[in-house]
């Protein structure tokens with residue numbers, strides 16, 4: 272029996288992300304799922320789901336995104352019963368974990384799970400089912416593994432390994448036999464040597480790829496999207512006993528076997544210090560209000576610095592240099608520090624003139 276897929280491609284412009292809405296229109300309840308929802312556009316997406324008379328049952332991710340906060344957690348708070356899905360290999364939290372070969376059903380339509388690692392650990396592609404009863408032509412939701420005329424950055428995976436990891440490539444055209452991650456970070460002409468960006472450690476300067484601006488917020492939030500919910504009324508999730516379609520998942524390097532899994536290897540991204548613990552409800556940390564009526568302590572110190580002879584600016588400079596602060600607080604602290612430096616100049620030159 273032929274199927275009738277409801278399909279929408281939705282766009283989030285800040286991170287240039289596509290979210291996909293799929294539903295089975297022939298099923299009486301029109302069960303639906305969203306692939307790679309973005310937190311900022313959840314209301315828009317849910318409004319569309321409502322307008323189309325769909326029953327959203329899954330919010331699924333192709334991988335742990337670094338450039339935006341997934342909408343899965345927010346959707347779950349707004350639509351009870353929705354289950355979040357991500358690959359088991361991603362090590363992120365979700366209600367359901369899929370592996371290559373699994374199928375996700377919405378009514379009579381299903382998506383196959385294929386392993387497409389490379390961009391991040393546990394990246395998967397969702398492919399509509401094979402057969403005349405499934406949408407034709409088939410559709411593959413590739414996440415960042417394959418972009419149109421491009422592909423997702425592979426530097427996230429390799430350059431998050433320890434620097435002494437030995438690198439054995441498939442080819443060499445110059446007589447080299449082996450290198451290390453650290454050596455390639457330093458001398459590979461395709462990678463940045465910008466010391467200011469050491470925190471980042473992975474760059475393709477020739478491709479002009481930069482540090483994703485949301486990574487500090489997105490990765491920890493996206494690793495933690497799970498809120499226990501009652502089982503959904505519609506749709507089924509079928510785990511396969513025969514995984515492995517496409518490529519095998521990467522395995523840790525020999526030295527890492529048996530050792531506790533380090534943070535940098537756990538999810539395919541470099542651990543960046545300075546995170547606070549993710550909200551247990553799975554909501555993104557950045558939704559928490561900053562102190563001082565929401566402006567943050569940094570800006571507060573900057574403002575009151577004018578009233579208190581600049582002393583709060585020095586305090587802010589001290590905090591900026593010595594403590595880990597919320598990334599959203601940084602601009603206020605930086606401006607206060609600049610004010611402290613300027614105030615020092617004025618003081619020193621003012622006194623020396625007298």
Ligand SMILES: N[C@@H](CCC(=O)N[C@@H](CSS)C(=O)NCC(=O)O)C(=O)O
Pocket residue numbers: 286336337338390415421422423424478480481482483484485
């Ligand atoms: N400037 C953007 C980040 C852009 C970026 O790095 N995109 C990733 C996918 S999201 S982590 C990527 O793989 N890009 C491939 C490419 O060829 O650009 C931002 O700051 O968000």
